Amino acid sequence: MxxxxxxxxxxxxxxxxxxxxxxQSEAGSDSxxxxxxxxxxxxxxxxxxxxxxxxxxxxxxxxxxxxxxxxxxxxxxxxxxxxxxxxxxxxxxxxxxxxxxxxxxxxxxxxxxxxxxxxxxxxxxxxxxxxxxxxxxxxxxxxxxxxxxxxxxxxxxxxxxxxxxxxxxxxxxxxxxSIFSTGYTWHDYTYYTLYEAFEKLSRAFQRTDRFEAFQSLHEEFRASLADIVPDSNSDRPEVAIMWAGGNEPTSFSPYLIEDGTSFKQWRDLRVRDAFAKTDVRDFHADRSKVDFETLLDIDPEYMLLRGHEAKTRSEFEDTVVGFLESDETGSELTAVQNGNVFRGGPLYQGPITNLVVTERAASQVYDVDRELFDRQRVADIIAGDL
Incomplete structure (x- = not known):
């Protein structure tokens, strides 16, 4: 053949x-x-x-x-x-x-x-x-x-x-x-969720059994998040997700939380978007930037900075966080003062990555210090031990 x-x-x-x-249409989102x-x-x-x-x-x-x-x-x-x-x-x-x-x-x-x-x-x-x-x-x-x-x-x-x-x-x-972001105006057809796309790929490779096992694990994982996320919206953290290039960032590309797969962990943790009720536009809309002065006006509880996933937590603290703490203006931000500046997660995530970064995100904004999914079960599914 x-x-x-x-x-x-x-x-x-x-x-x-x-x-x-x-x-120009884009998919809408619900709460x-x-x-x-x-x-x-x-x-x-x-x-x-x-x-x-x-x-x-x-x-x-x-x-x-x-x-x-x-x-x-x-x-x-x-x-x-x-x-x-x-x-x-x-x-x-x-x-x-x-x-x-x-x-x-x-x-x-x-x-x-x-x-x-x-x-x-x-x-x-x-x-x-x-x-x-x-x-x-x-x-x-x-x-x-x-x-x-x-x-x-x-x-x-x-x-x-x-x-x-x-x-x-x-x-x-x-x-x-292109499921990672809903910000492209040319994408006027269906946006698949992560698991909808995953199912289709499993069918293309004729491995739907692994997909079904991951789907069950994922449903259990999301159910466990219900014990972590506060019921009241006002009790959930307010976050600003931004791309921060280099180790000494003074301007940032804002990302409003949307339906793309790159925001899945933050949607599942039901955080509040610090940019949602401001005039700040999403980076995808017009390549916008925000500086320290704009951030001081918004003053988010948490700053989640993308572009540093290759760093360990300590490397990120020694470079980016250390710079913000030493900068005259950046150090005035509440998130910096409270030690709430973290890596903001990758642009691209699949089912394995999502489990890892969602657990990490829960530790960042909800102080969760336990494992939220079974690592060995993930390994078994990948190996076909279903």
């Missing part, structure tokens, strides 16, 4: 989806952090929910915006857009992807929490270069499936539709959705 033999059906779903990406009344536990209403359906030549899986993709055999060699999809693959017991856009943002150190699980991030090829993402890399890797949103390639990678068509016809299909 030639692995390039596949069918992209559903009326050329990809081409239709790309043509429809000029719309529980769900998207379009869908839960974080798996599929329900809204969007396409077709799974791995048998065909005469194999099976097919539906994913917006690519439509229905049919496979004649289970993919083996794969590449991923980012750490969200890469982590889903590891959770399914797959080998690491051959490449991701930016391996530096796929934080494989989280696997140190899981016995017997490790990924050598240095072995994963960096797809993004000075001139974007080159097509020649796709030919060199010769993957069976490209787990990435083709519209993201066109929006951020400067690809044309003809480039997408070429790689699909010559190598393998695209199968992905």
């Amino acid at each position: 030639d692995r390039r033999e596949y069918i992209v059906a559903a009326g050329a779903g990809l081409a239709g989806a790309v043509a429809g990406c000029s719309g 529980e952090g769900t998207t379009d009344n869908r839960t974080e536990s798996g599929t329900s209403g809204g969007g396409s929910t077709a799974g791995a359906e048998p065909t005469d030549t194999g099976y097919s899986v539906s994913m917006e915006p690519v439509g229905e993709v049919s496979f004649e055999s289970v993919p083996e060699v794969w590449v991923a857009n980012n750490g969200s999809w890469a982590d889903m693959g590891i959770a399914l017991g797959l080998d690491a992807p051959e490449g991701v856009w930016l391996p530096s943002r796929y934080h494989t150190q989280y696997y140190d929490e899981i016995p017997g699980v490790s990924v050598d991030g240095s072995s994963i090829r960096k797809l993004w270069g000075d001139s974007g993402v080159g097509k020649e890399q796709f030919y060199e890797i010769d993957a069976d499936i490209h787990v990435m949103d083709p519209n993201f390639l066109q929006s951020r990678g400067s690809w044309e539709q003809s480039d997408i068509d070429e790689i699909e016809s010559q190598i393998a299909p695209f199968f992905g959705n």
Whole structure:
């Protein structure tokens, strides 16, 4: 069987989806952090929910915006857009992807929490270069499936539709959705929750048993959070999530808590967004920045700074926190004075990463000092011991 033999059906779903990406609508959110009344536990209403359906030549899986993709055999060699999809693959017991856009943002150190699980991030090829993402890399890797949103390639990678068509016809299909953020205006189709996307990937790799085991573990994990999060909104912490570049940041890129998967831990912990009732706009909206003076006006209880996930807690304290404490203006912030400046979590998270960073987040804002999930159970599921 030639692995390039596949069918992209559903009326050329990809081409239709790309043509429809000029719309400005975005998914709305409710008070529980769900998207379009869908839960974080798996599929329900809204969007396409077709799974791995048998065909005469194999099976097919539906994913917006690519439509229905049919496979004649289970993919083996794969590449991923980012750490969200890469982590889903590891959770399914797959080998690491051959490449991701930016391996530096796929934080494989989280696997140190899981016995017997490790990924050598240095072995994963960096797809993004000075001139974007080159097509020649796709030919060199010769993957069976490209787990990435083709519209993201066109929006951020400067690809044309003809480039997408070429790689699909010559190598393998695209199968992905940009789920980490709802801030892109071109993304006018379904945003999947983490577990909706995870289910679809499990069907593509025919490992739905591992998905179902993770789903059960995740539901138990979320139920345990109910004992941690205060019932009253006023008793929950007010946080400012920002990107802080370098070890001595004086300006910050604000992130308003939204429905993307990169905010899942904060939605599940039901924190209050310090920027929500201000004039500050999300970084995705207009590449906005806030300085110390603006932060002093808002004065959040907690500052959660992204861009430092590669650091340990002590390294973060010795550099970023130490600088803020010594800065004449920064040291006036309540969060700095109270020792409530923490790493804000990764942009990309899958099912394993989410368990680790949610537990860490609970320790940061609720002073939880116990394990909230069974590490060995996670390892067993990954190994297929269900």
